[in-house]
Amino acid sequence: xxxxxxxxxxxxxxxxxxxxxxxxxxxxxxxxxxxxxxxxxxxxxxxxxxxxxxxxxxxxxxxxxxxxxxxxxxxxxxxxxxxxxxxxxxxxxxxxxxxxxxxxxxxxxxxxxxxxxxxxxxxxxxxxxxxxxxxxxxxxxxxxxxxxxxxxxxxxxxxxxxxxxxxxxxxxxxxxxxxxxxxxxxxxxxxxxxxxxxxxxxxxxxxxxxxxxxxxxxxxxxxxxxxxxxxxxxxxxxxxxxxxxxxxxxxxxxxxxxxxxxxxxxxxxxxxxxxxxxxxxxxxxxxxxxxxxxxxxxxxxxxxxxxxxxxxxxxxxxxxxxxxxxxxxxxxxxxxxxxxxxxx
Ligand code: KG4
Ligand code: ZN
Numbered sequence: 001x002x003x004x005x006x007x008x009x010x011x012x013x014x015x016x017x018x019x020x021x022x023x024x025x026x027x028x029x030x031x032x033x034x035x036x037x038x039x040x041x042x043x044x045x046x047x048x049x050x051x052x053x054x055x056x057x058x059x060x061x062x063x064x065x066x067x068x069x070x071x072x073x074x075x076x077x078x079x080x081x082x083x084x085x086x087x088x089x090x091x092x093x094x095x096x097x098x099x100x101x102x103x104x105x106x107x108x109x110x111x112x113x114x115x116x117x118x119x120x121x122x123x124x125x126x127x128x129x130x131x132x133x134x135x136x137x138x139x140x141x142x143x144x145x146x147x148x149x150x151x152x153x154x155x156x157x158x159x160x161x162x163x164x165x166x167x168x169x170x171x172x173x174x175x176x177x178x179x180x181x182x183x184x185x186x187x188x189x190x191x192x193x194x195x196x197x198x199x200x201x202x203x204x205x206x207x208x209x210x211x212x213x214x215x216x217x218x219x220x221x222x223x224x225x226x227x228x229x230x231x232x233x234x235x236x237x238x239x240x241x242x243x244x245x246x247x248x249x250x251x252x253x254x255x256x257x258x259x260x261x262x263x264x265x266x267x268x269x270x271x272x273x274x275x276x277x278x279x280x281x282x283x284x285x286x287x288x289x290x291x292x293x294x295x296x297x298x299x300x301x302x303x304x305x306x307x308x309x310x311x312x313x314x315x316x317x318x319x320x321x322x323x324x325x326x327x328x329x330x331x332x333x334x335x336x337x338x339x340x341x342x343x344x
Contacts, residue, residue, distance in 0.1 A: 013079065014086045014326075015109075016319035017070065019102030020094025020122045021148070022053045024065040026073035027315035028084075032323035033131050037076035038309065038316045041065045044189060051188050052178070059097040066105050073315070081113050086331075088322020090315075091119035092342030093149065099338035107334050116331035118322045121342050122313075123150055124162065126279040128324065129310040129317035131159075137304050142272035144264045146288070147280035148174035148191075151260075153218045153267045154344065156277070159324035162344050165267055166218025173256060174282045176222040180229050180252050184245050194249045195285050201250030206232065208255040218267050225255055257288050261295050268301050277304045284311035 011030040018025040022043040028036040043061050047053045074080060089106035092099060103119070110117035127143045139159060145152045151168040171179070174191055181190025186197065208228050211221045229252055236243055268276050276296055282288065289305055296303040310317060 012085050012323070013077075013083055014088055014319040014323050015070070015073065015081070015084045016088040016120070016315040016322055017066070017102045017106050018090045018122070018125070018313055018315040018318045019062045019066065019098045020090045020092070021098060021313060022047055022058050023313040024062045024069050025313060025315035025318075026066075026070045027319050028073055028077035028079065029132070029316055029319035029323065032320050032327075033135060035132055035316050036079075037073045038314055039069050039073045039076065040309075040314055041069050048188050051182065053095075055095045055097050058095060059101060062098050062101040066101060070105065070109070081109065081115075084113070084115055086118060086322060086326055087115050088118050088120050088318050088326075089336075090122045090125065090318050091336060092121065092339035094122055094340065096338060096340040099340070103336060103338045107336065111334060116326065117334070117336060118326045119332050119336045120318045120322045120325060121344070122318070123147075123152070123344055124160075124321040124325075125317040127154065127156060127162075127277065128159075128320040129279060129306040129314070130277045130304050131320050132316055133306045133310055134304045137275075137277065140273050141275035141277050141304075142264070142268045143277040143279055144260060144267075145279045146173045146260065146282035148172060148178065150280065151220050151222070152344065153264065155267075155271050160328045164344050165271060166220065166263065168220040168222060169213075170221050170223035171226060173220075173222060173260065174280070176226050176256065177282065179226045180249075183226070183230050183233055184243065184248050186245070186249075191282060191285065194253060195287065197246050198249040198253045198287065201244070201246030201248070203250040203254035205244070205247040206251035208232075208251050210255050210259050212259060212262075218263055220259065220263065222256065225252060253285075253287050257285075257291050260288065261291055264292070265295060265299055265301065268299075274300065275302050275304065279306060279311075281312040284308045
């Protein structure tokens with residue numbers, strides 16, 4: 001039994017740190033699922049200047065912000081570091097130069113205050129955001145994980161046991177949103193911009209092919225649709241026709257969402273206890289949330305959606321995943337390292 005779990009009746013407090021990409025975040029979570037604070041310092045404004053995340057600049061900003069973000073998380077939770085029972089930190093996958101900053105900060109705090117440390121897989125964190133938003137949710141279930149770097153269908157067998165059922169063979173969904181946004185001149189960050197403008201467009205005005213691969217496969221492919229949008233834009237420009245950006249965004253989004261939904265329902269029917277859990281930055285997308293809710297209602301599937309603030313990168317989800325990992329596997333030692341690639 002890991003330290004601290006049975007020897008007191010107070011709440012078990014986890015401080016988590018997340019720095020895998022362009023958000024410096026820290027959070028305090030009680031008993032794995034109750035949010036006491038959730039501080040996120042976004043670098044979007046800085047990276048907008050360059051049209052995307054510049055890793056070296058991201059690392060420098062994490063370094064500047066991380067101590068203040070951690071202090072704010074403790075202050076907002078109305079506690080001090082002495083009250084913390086566990087420190088959880090994202091140690092991959094992500095940008096290596098930004099991950100090492102979070103890992104170094106977590107190790108220093110753990111060592112200086114004699115607190116157990118646990119390294120967390122960022123993608124496990126995304127799924128665990130749902131344990132905070134849906135207090136009644138328990139495994140097993142199927143999760144659709146859609147982020148800037150990943151698109152997966154995952155069978156969540158237990159809090160720390162994950163099986164990959166399907167993955168993208170090329171681009172991730174978030175990556176496709178970001179690339180299409182650039183092609184149609186919306187800029188960075190593309191996902192939220194397409195989400196907004198698509199509300200004003202007609203999703204049936206321009207048809208983009210839905211890519212299912214073979215019938216039984218739970219894999220995805222999104223690089224074709226990005227090229228299809230690029231070809232459409234070039235053809236229209238060459239013909240001297242004005243682009244209807246809202247219709248392009250809506251047509252692209254509809255093609256992507258239809259495939260995500262049909263494959264997810266298929267996965268739930270094959271593997272899943274009638275429960276579907278959405279996770280990752282793209283889970284903030286309003287069309288995906290609405291269309292999934294409708295489809296799941298028709299199919300008799302119980303859908304769980306994380307609150308929007310817990311969809312994109314945050315440390316609360318890392319605290320939750322870290323808590324369950326600690327219960328199951330115990331602490332990591334101070335040789336904990338960061339990894340740009342870390343499998344599910
Ligand atoms: O999970 P996340 O914050 O970072 C990664 O782990 O990758 O996901 C970021 C991705 C970006 O590609 C961003 O464009 C996309 O999530 N995203 C959205 C929306 N909000 C964020 N995509 C579509 N609609 C949104 N509302
Ligand atoms: Zn993420």
